[in-house]
């Protein structure tokens with residue numbers, strides 16, 4: 240595990256556009272233009288990772304698969320690919336993009352046997368997104384309850400899941416700060432690295448998340464704060480470099 244907090248700028252794609260949502264709610268989209276342009280901007284600003292999400296696939300309203308494959312193929316940086324990866328076919332397509340890892344959400348709640356199988360087959364190419372309201376997991380575009388956080392975490396740990404992407408749904412896209420207690424609690428419950436997601440609004444938020452690196456937080460996704468220019472990616476990378 241690295242000592243420096245990794246930053247993963249997010250490019251969430253809906254209907255071919257880079258968007259940000261509020262609390263993951265469909266219909267709250269603000270559009271930020273071409274996904275490839277956004278991704279290349281983060282790469283050019285020094286990003287080592289991109290968190291790339293097919294929101295239509297997550298919501299079940301369509302697919303941006305070809306576009307996400309093109310974006311991933313055009314980047315030199317590591318890509319965490321997410322949204323709608325729920326079976327052998329969608330997993331094979333996601334991995335074939337050349338992404339560094341995929342992030343599974345709904346599947347971990349609805350098809351646990353399949354997730355155990357792909358964890359065994361693909362190791363650290365598989366992360367699981369634990370998207371929570373309180374301690375209740377949400378799936379299907381964060382519209383349905385899907386079990387209890389610590390029960391599912393214990394199950395996935397026992398199956399060898401390599402990493403968790405933990406999102407506080409009620410903070411996501413709100414610029415209200417990360418849920419540090421949730422991150423601490425998840426880190427206390429697992430030895431596996433945790434990527435924080437949801438709520439980052441300032442460089443101080445990133446510095447606060449960085450204090451949790453010794454507890455197991457490996458990285459942080461940054462979305463709306465970058466798009467709304469609360470700080471630049473260069474400033475963010477500098478803030479977590481010390």
Ligand SMILES: O=C(O)c1ccccc1N[C@@H]1O[C@H](COP(=O)(O)O)[C@@H](O)[C@H]1O
Pocket residue numbers: 251260262263264292294296297298321322323324325342343344345346368369370378379380381411
């Ligand atoms: O990132 C979002 O804003 C988001 C909002 C609503 C639903 C999903 C969202 N993001 C990503 O989608 C995966 C889950 O996709 P699936 O359930 O596997 O199809 C989730 O982990 C987030 O990374």
